[in-house]
Amino acid sequence: RAREAGALVVHVQNDGPAGGDDEPHTPGWELHHPVDTGRGEVVIRKTHDDAFQETSLESVLTTSGVRSLAVCGLMSEMCVQATARTAVELGYRVVLPYDAHATYDIPAEPGISAVVPAAVVSRVAAWPLSR
Template structure:
């Protein structure tokens, strides 16, 4: 029987150092991911941690600045690999596929930051590589996204006031529409853990 794996993508301090974190769709992402991790460990699934790095850039993703680390409250257990990527998806610039193959994994569940960027791209590539992919939308984070023509110098207030800006809810919905039935099965934290996500109302 093949194993399954939970791949936790970019739930790192880098994002919390950006002003945009004030508009994060799931600021309680740590609690949600922690529930998925506990459930995966309880089933004997592999948990793989992925961090994003941009060496030499001087920004929040530059490892030299110390923010390329898991957000406090999350930590790998002994034997759980932590991979560092420099591409959007978790496969291209890491040995993730080798890790999964060695462990006999054919099913992956993905969560993390950002919904439509690194997590969605990983889901798409994983599907193309032959994995059965589950996408846990409510254990991902995204942000309001400006139109491509909005000047880079625009303030957060200007971005949010622009009618062309897509809300976090719209970004999330677009990702689900793109993935479902093509690249991944959409599931929730509650469905995968048998308990409501942290912060959810009863």
């Protein structure tokens, strides 16, 4: 929908450590959706959960006049939440589309807790960001 509306689309790509699941230039690291740089889409690579930390994200948004963000992606309780929190602190209007961010089940801890379903984890991650 953002593409159809002509909105800026920023793809944030995580650069993980050597040997990690998201190690740059290894299978699975590539972005899932194609980037259309000809239509104003950009890729920002990051090494922290927060996509604003040590990246050009704020500059790209400011230069483009963006004041509202829809934050989507993985993982709800980590990268999505960290990026959304910073965006709120910077004064952006932030939307977390319920069906556009996700995570994994939190495994059971024998004698402590049962499995926490991914849908619950995502909801809890978004809750403190609501107003």
